[in-house]
Amino acid sequence: MRTSECDVVVVGVGGQGVILISEIIGRAAMMAGLSVRGVETHGMAQRGGSVINHIRVGCSFSAMISPGSADVLLAMEPVEALRYAHYLSPQGVALVNSRPVMPITVTTGMASYPSIEEILAPLRGICSQVKPMDATGLAEEAGSPQATNVVMLGALSEHLPIEEATILSALSETVPARFLEINKKAFELGKIEVE
Amino acid sequence: MREYLLGNVAIAKGILEAGAGVVSGYPGTPSSEIVDYLAPIAKEHGIHVEWSVNEKVAMEVAIGASWTGTRSAVTMKHVGLNVAADPFMTLAYLGVGGGMVVISADDPYCHSSQNEQDSRRYAQFARIPCLDPADPQEARDMILRAFSLSEKFGLPVMVRPTTRVSHARADVEVGLPTKRVDSPKFFKNPPRRVALPVHARPLHAELLEKQAGIEATLAEELWNRAEMRGEVGIIASGIAGLYAAEAIAELEADLSLLRIGTYPIPRRSVGDFLERLDMVLVVEEMDAVIEEFVEMVAKERNPDVKILGKRSGSIPGVGELDPLIVRNAIAGMIDLPRKMAPKMSPEALTILPPRPPTLCPGCSHRAAYYAMRKAFGKDAVFPNDIGCYTMGVGMGTVDTCLCMGASITVGSGIRFGGEERPICAVLGDSTFLHSGLTGLLNAAYNGARMTVAILDNSITAMTGHQPHPGTGRTACCELSPPLSLEDICRSLGAGSVDTADPYDLESMIGAFERARDHPGLSVVVAKQACVISAMRAGVRRPRLAVDSEKCGGCKICIKFGCPAIEFDGNVAKINALCSGCGVCAQICPEKAIEVVK
Ligand code: SF4
Ligand code: SF4
Numbered sequence: 001m002r003t004s005e006c007d008v009v010v011v012g013v014g015g016q017g018v019i020l021i022s023e024i025i026g027r028a029a030m031m032a033g034l035s036v037r038g039v040e041t042h043g044m045a046q047r048g049g050s051v052i053n054h055i056r057v058g059c060s061f062s063a064m065i066s067p068g069s070a071d072v073l074l075a076m077e078p079v080e081a082l083r084y085a086h087y088l089s090p091q092g093v094a095l096v097n098s099r100p101v102m103p104i105t106v107t108t109g110m111a112s113y114p115s116i117e118e119i120l121a122p123l124r125g126i127c128s129q130v131k132p133m134d135a136t137g138l139a140e141e142a143g144s145p146q147a148t149n150v151v152m153l154g155a156l157s158e159h160l161p162i163e164e165a166t167i168l169s170a171l172s173e174t175v176p177a178r179f180l181e182i183n184k185k186a187f188e189l190g191k192i193e194v195e
Numbered sequence: 196m197r198e199y200l201l202g203n204v205a206i207a208k209g210i211l212e213a214g215a216g217v218v219s220g221y222p223g224t225p226s227s228e229i230v231d232y233l234a235p236i237a238k239e240h241g242i243h244v245e246w247s248v249n250e251k252v253a254m255e256v257a258i259g260a261s262w263t264g265t266r267s268a269v270t271m272k273h274v275g276l277n278v279a280a281d282p283f284m285t286l287a288y289l290g291v292g293g294g295m296v297v298i299s300a301d302d303p304y305c306h307s308s309q310n311e312q313d314s315r316r317y318a319q320f321a322r323i324p325c326l327d328p329a330d331p332q333e334a335r336d337m338i339l340r341a342f343s344l345s346e347k348f349g350l351p352v353m354v355r356p357t358t359r360v361s362h363a364r365a366d367v368e369v370g371l372p373t374k375r376v377d378s379p380k381f382f383k384n385p386p387r388r389v390a391l392p393v394h395a396r397p398l399h400a401e402l403l404e405k406q407a408g409i410e411a412t413l414a415e416e417l418w419n420r421a422e423m424r425g426e427v428g429i430i431a432s433g434i435a436g437l438y439a440a441e442a443i444a445e446l447e448a449d450l451s452l453l454r455i456g457t458y459p460i461p462r463r464s465v466g467d468f469l470e471r472l473d474m475v476l477v478v479e480e481m482d483a484v485i486e487e488f489v490e491m492v493a494k495e496r497n498p499d500v501k502i503l504g505k506r507s508g509s510i511p512g513v514g515e516l517d518p519l520i521v522r523n524a525i526a527g528m529i530d531l532p533r534k535m536a537p538k539m540s541p542e543a544l545t546i547l548p549p550r551p552p553t554l555c556p557g558c559s560h561r562a563a564y565y566a567m568r569k570a571f572g573k574d575a576v577f578p579n580d581i582g583c584y585t586m587g588v589g590m591g592t593v594d595t596c597l598c599m600g601a602s603i604t605v606g607s608g609i610r611f612g613g614e615e616r617p618i619c620a621v622l623g624d625s626t627f628l629h630s631g632l633t634g635l636l637n638a639a640y641n642g643a644r645m646t647v648a649i650l651d652n653s654i655t656a657m658t659g660h661q662p663h664p665g666t667g668r669t670a671c672c673e674l675s676p677p678l679s680l681e682d683i684c685r686s687l688g689a690g691s692v693d694t695a696d697p698y699d700l701e702s703m704i705g706a707f708e709r710a711r712d713h714p715g716l717s718v719v720v721a722k723q724a725c726v727i728s729a730m731r732a733g734v735r736r737p738r739l740a741v742d743s744e745k746c747g748g749c750k751i752c753i754k755f756g757c758p759a760i761e762f763d764g765n766v767a768k769i770n771a772l773c774s775g776c777g778v779c780a781q782i783c784p785e786k787a788i789e790v791v792k
Contacts, residue, residue: 001444001445001447002445003441003444003445013550014552022364023199023364026199026364026366027199029199029366030197030198030199030366035365035366036199036364036365036366037330037363037364037365038363038364038365039359039362039363039364040201040362040364041306041362042224042225042227042228042307042362042659043224043225043306043307043657043658044224044306044307044552044586044657045306045307045552046552047552047553047554047555047583047586047657048550048552048553048555048758049550049551049552049553050550061437061438061440061441061444061518062329062330062359062363062434062437062438062441062518063330063359063363063364063365064359064438064517064518065518066517066518066519066522066534066536067517067519067536068519068534068535068536068537069519079547079548079550080550082539082543082544082546082547083547083550085537085539086536086537086538086539087536088537090537102758102761102770103548103549103550103551104550104551104553104756104758105548105549105550105551106548106761107753107758107760107761107762108753108754108756109750109753109762111548111549112548113548114546114547114548118546119546121543122539122540122543125540126537126539127537
């Protein structure tokens with residue numbers, strides 16, 4: 001038996017605004033009358049470390065998603081997609097921002113950063129669909145690289161069991177009014193990108 | 196009202212609903228957001244909310260408040276309870292006035308902690324009730340119940356969330372804040388407020404007498420519920436109860452489930468449950484608290500029942516559980532196939548560069564460490580402490596980390612133990628005020644020959660930038676009396692006290708050199724605001740860039756370790772993360788790094 005309508009694992013780097021995505025989805029789910037669970041990374045890892053948030057829409061168990069069962073892996077950064085790929089179910093979809101954020105181990109020369117193909121190939125082997133996109137570029141096009149998270153949310157929207165209009169009103173309630181236009185545009189660009 | 200709330204915010208709202216008048220705490224992941232949420236709204240609710248200087252202080256403040264009849268709550272992380280253990284243990288004898296709730300948040304897997312200590316043991320040790328929420332809704336509900344239980348038994352009650360409850364979000368039903376109409380007053384009653392031996396003995400007996408009543412009351416709580424569906428069962432606590440319930444639903448298996456949400460564990464319920472089973476799996480995070488109890492009760496009620504859990508190797512003894520671990524333990528017990536997460540090829544994983552947390556671009560700690568190494572050399576001994584600066588472990592200036600405030604004291608011990616090399620103990624401003632003061636006093640008093648470096652960035656950064664007495668304002672943004680770390684250190688007995696700005700490397704190195712050459716106990720205050728709090732306060736510094744013509748590719752700036760400096764082909768390059776601290780420009784031998792005009 002399925003224990004959740006939609007399980008999304010959101011991964012990225014501390015400081016990339018991963019928590020905002022969870023806030024918007026949570027709000028939208030509540031507007032849609034669905035129960036929702038989430039869990040996020042606070043504390044030490046937020047200092048530039050690798051972060052993972054779980055979001056479960058239409059779920060009334062714990063907030064934690066089992067490895068091997070996520071419907072969507074939403075990755076704000078390519079190597080982070082690979083790091084948490086084991087959360088995906090074989091039927092799952094990986095939405096991956098292709099713009100790298102170099103970890104300190106790479107900038108200091110202790111490790112090297114793989115090519116985007118080296119990252120995507122193994123991902124393709126374990127889930128049904130991998131959609132890379134330059135979300136940061138699209139966010140810049142929308143008016144601010146800070147809106148990368150909302151581009152990714154736009155790309156995710158068709159996978160959520162929530163009407164787009166509801167997600168958009170949750171978005172309007174969550175982001176500051178002066179950034180709303182940029183964010184709406186970012187959402188739209190993300191959505192179109194995966195259509 | 197239904198709201199999508201962070202577990203810690205649900206707890207904070209529960210505290211408001213219960214009408215608590217005083218809330219104190221010391222920041223510590225995963226507990227910090229409770230006071231973070233309450234402090235800015237304290238005034239409008241007419242309550243006192245504070246960041247105390249440490250957990251012991253916070254506990255005592257909450258106790259004093261409770262003794263006026265006001266409801267109080269105190270928050271901390273599990274290891275903070277060690278600091279507060281002294282008042283906590285004796286409070287169980289003396290008892291409370293107004294309801295008092297101790298929130299001690301545990302961190303299985305040490306996401307942001309130095310150990311995996313189980314606070315349920317502390318509640319058992321003190322013989323007070325403990326409530327163990329599985330999710331944000333239970334956390335809020337348990338806070339309300341904890342206040343009434345506290346008043347019913349005259350004892351403090353512990354609520355013990357874990358990281359995955361405190362930092363979970365869920366749709367939570369909450370009510371409105373209440374305002375209590377009691378008129379607070381401290382009533383003199385030495386037999387119940389003065390822990391002299393003559394008072395403590397009867398109070399100890401009274402505490403023991405209360406236990407049966409506590410157990411009987413808690414047994415009725417709806418958080419301890421059994422569902423009978425066959426002779427194979429599971430007993431699970433807190434969040435593990437949700438993992439088990441989900442696994443049973445997913446496996447569509449006929450399994451009985453007893454969830455435990457309160458301590459002391461209801462003996463009768465456990466016995467009744469065991470009596471009807473052939474086999475039971477005990478699922479809990481951290482210590483085998485329930486498992487040991489189940490083994491004991493089984494001896495009386497059903498010696499034939501087969502018990503699986505941590506001892507049988509079915510449930511891991513370290514780290515945190517997740518739904519898959521629990522599912523597979525359950526499947527294994529009833530001979531269903533285990534589910535495996537998709538395995539990546541090992542080659543795929545070897546290409547993954549690690550991404551450990553690091554000091555921010557422009558963090559003054561990095562510069563202070565650089566200067567420290569220049570002055571002391573890499574052979575000196577560097578006892579360290581707990582804060583953002585512990586992340587400097589890769590720079591060779593973090594040799595020990597034990598607990599809050601231990602850098603100075605461990606350093607003194609290293610000296611007295613016979614170490615002859617220079618010793619430079621390092622701790623932050625918040626940690627120094629938390630529990631470094633006594634260590635410095637002790638070092639001065641007993642003649643420890645060493646240097647103490649206080650990395651003063653005027654904030655408790657690691658846990659989310661909470662203020663402390665050195666910040667100059669309280670949790671509720673009231674101005675606080677000015678405080679001079681230098682004056683404190685001098686009056687505690689430090690022979691030489693020097694201050695420098697780590698962004699000015701030359702003077703910082705100079706300060707460390709003078710401290711190193713001082714024959715007794717010296718203190719260096721490395722003073723520069725945390726870049727994140729500076730950014731929030733509106734400080735903007737121009738970025739720096741590498742002149743690729745001048746850069747010789749020596750990588751000295753790369754080794755410095757600022758995440759804003761990358762190596763691009765054969766020259767260094769500064770990326771958009773640069774906060775403009777200007778330190779890399781001072782270490783570049785070619786003078787190739789300059790401010791972007
Ligand atoms: S939060 Fe502040 S103290 Fe912590 S690493 Fe960043 S700059 Fe340094
Ligand atoms: S000035 Fe240099 S050291 Fe400072 S933040 Fe920028 S790149 Fe990093």
